[in-house]
Amino acid sequence: MASNYKSIIENGYNLAKSLKDQGKLATYIPELANVDPSMFGVHMTKIDGTDFGIGNYKEKFSIQSIAKVLSLTLAIKTIGEKIWNRIDVEPSGTKFDSLLLLESYKGIPRNPFINSGAIVICDILITHLDNAPKDFLSFVRNLSDLPTLTYSDKIADSEKATGYRNVALCNFIKSFGNIKNDPAEVLDFYFDMCSLEMNCQQLSYTFSFLANGGRKLSNGEKIITNSQSKRINALMLTCGFYDESGEFAFKVGLPGKSGVGGGIVALYPHNYSIAVWSPKLNPNGNSFRGMKLLEEVTTHSEMSIF
Numbered sequence: 284m285a286s287n288y289k290s291i292i293e294n295g296y297n298l299a300k301s302l303k304d305q306g307k308l309a310t311y312i313p314e315l316a317n318v319d320p321s322m323f324g325v326h327m328t329k330i331d332g333t334d335f336g337i338g339n340y341k342e343k344f345s346i347q348s349i350a351k352v353l354s355l356t357l358a359i360k361t362i363g364e365k366i367w368n369r370i371d372v373e374p375s376g377t378k379f380d381s382l383l384l385l386e387s388y389k390g391i392p393r394n395p396f397i398n399s400g401a402i403v404i405c406d407i408l409i410t411h412l413d414n415a416p417k418d419f420l421s422f423v424r425n426l427s428d429l430p431t432l433t434y435s436d437k438i439a440d441s442e443k444a445t446g447y448r449n450v451a452l453c454n455f456i457k458s459f460g461n462i463k464n465d466p467a468e469v470l471d472f473y474f475d476m477c478s479l480e481m482n483c484q485q486l487s488y489t490f491s492f493l494a495n496g497g498r499k500l501s502n503g504e505k506i507i508t509n510s511q512s513k514r515i516n517a518l519m520l521t522c523g524f525y526d527e528s529g530e531f532a533f534k535v536g537l538p539g540k541s542g543v544g545g546g547i548v549a550l551y552p553h554n555y556s557i558a559v560w561s562p563k564l565n566p567n568g569n570s571f572r573g574m575k576l577l578e579e580v581t582t583h584s585e586m587s588i589f
């Protein structure tokens with residue numbers, strides 16, 4: 284780890300920690316409202332094999348929508364470019380759970396990271412894998428080198444109990460013919476996928492393949508091609524933060540993905556991946572302190588994709 288990254292992260296961490304208005308916890312998934320709001324951790328994994336963490340970076344949290352990047356990766360790995368017949372690659376400019384554009388675009392979600400798009404990805408995986416929930420978990424276990432990783436029933440059940448908008452989205456898409464399986468099965472898998480828990484160290488490591496041309500850092504295993512990795516990074520840059528994607532690109536200048544659990548993962552291709560966790564969210568549903576810390580990292584390192 285270049286010593287300057289370490290001190291830049293430490294300074295950014297301290298600055299973000301000291302900010303007065305730090306946002307609000309997500310409460311629409313009851314389990315997420317029980318998280319300690321003062322938690323704050325960050326961890327960077329560099330492609331050169333060095334890493335660095337500070338704060339609560341070894342504390343597990345619900346990665347939520349961050350998992351949508353991993354399900355997209357598995358869908359691309361499984362059926363390749365054909366997925367783009369079912370989902371578009373355009374920013375939505377709407378909230379993550381919006382139903383608005385589905386009517387205009389006849390059930391084709393704008394991108395794979397809004398809930399509607401991630402639900403269609405789940406449907407695709409159910410069609411093409413023997414047992415999508417089991418196979419997706421094995422895929423993430425391999426990617427993360429965490430052989431005992433499991434879904435959190437507590438989080439999945441909590442989300443299922445209040446997931447009315449996702450139920451509506453899935454049924455609405457089905458009415459256009461863009462969900463092929465039973466909506467209940469698709470939603471169960473979607474809620475499971477969003478219930479994965481990792482800490483910042485595990486998350487930054489898991490995502491390092493996208494900073495490494497699609498190859499796993501530990502053993503060089505090719506997860507996806509360099510070109511597929513480029514496409515996923517492009518989607519993270521343009522759609523990773525919903526209606527705040529432009530602002531994240533503007534302030535941080537890296538591909539990234541957020542989750543309502545307060546996690547954000549971002550990466551600088553051929554250089555590093557970084558995971559931040561602070562559960563309080565800004566009005567757009569992205570981690571307040573996480574966004575600030577990442578902005579500090581790219582501003583002071585003067586290293587970003589732009």
Ligand code: DON
Pocket residue numbers: 346347348349379380398442449477541542543544568569
């Ligand atoms: O479907 C939901 O509402 C959650 N499982 C995921 C939402 C999420 O993380 C949006 N990200 N910022």
